[in-house]
Amino acid sequence: MKSIWRGYIEASLISKITVALILGIAVGLIFGEDAAVLAPFGDLLLRLLQFLIVPLILFTLIVGVNQTKLGDLSRMGGKVFIYYLLSSAFAIIAGIAVASIFNPGTGMTLDTSETFEVPENPGVVSVLLSIVPDNIITAFSELNLLGIIFTAIAFGIAISALRSSESHKELGETVFKVTDGLNEATLRIMKAIIQYVPIGIFAIIAEVVGNQGADTLLELGSMIGVLFI
DSSP: OHHHHHHHHHSOHHHHHHHHHHHHHHHHHHHGGGGGGGHHHHHHHHHHHHHHHHHHHHHHHHHHHHTSOGGGHHHHHHHHHHHHHHHHHHHHHHHHHHHHHHOTTTTOOOOTTOOOOOOOOOHHHHHHHHTSOSOHHHHHHTTOHHHHHHHHHHHHHHHHHHHHSSSSHHHHHHHHHHHHHHHHHHHHHHHHHHHHHHHHHHHHHHHHHHHHTHHHHHHHHHHHHHHHO
């Protein structure tokens, strides 16, 4: 048993996820809707990932800011902003491409009696102001990623300033060591969660294929094929 567990730990993440995908598809096709019994394992993976988002972003950025010269932060911030724009544009293009190819919703009949209100465009100024959270606790609880990033950078710069001052240098070093320790603890937890990722993916794929059948499998294969063309 120990040798099996050791082999699982030492195997590469890509190979484990590949095996999990294949097994998930097989179990979903064989057991059908009965594969839904595995749903809690997939839900657990999603909860673990959400559980780690806040401390991972917060502590990693605070430590990263304190390992970077304050003069270089502007250039780093510019690169992060450009990366954010490019990744958002790529996500929009990918979404439009998939919608154009597969035409989701074709054949559906909508209830025309229902009404809804289209939200107003908040504008560039409102979007920029939303980066600064009016409540840190709310930003964490609602997973406002931009607010969490702003909070981490602000506290990171403050801790760096304390470490650079003569009167509060010792206090700044103490706070940084605590934050660095929390960051290392978060990374340890992340390593443990990574070992569970293949199990969660197996459960999610098995449930989806079991509920949707072979049609979902064909659509998934088509989407993967489009990505590699």
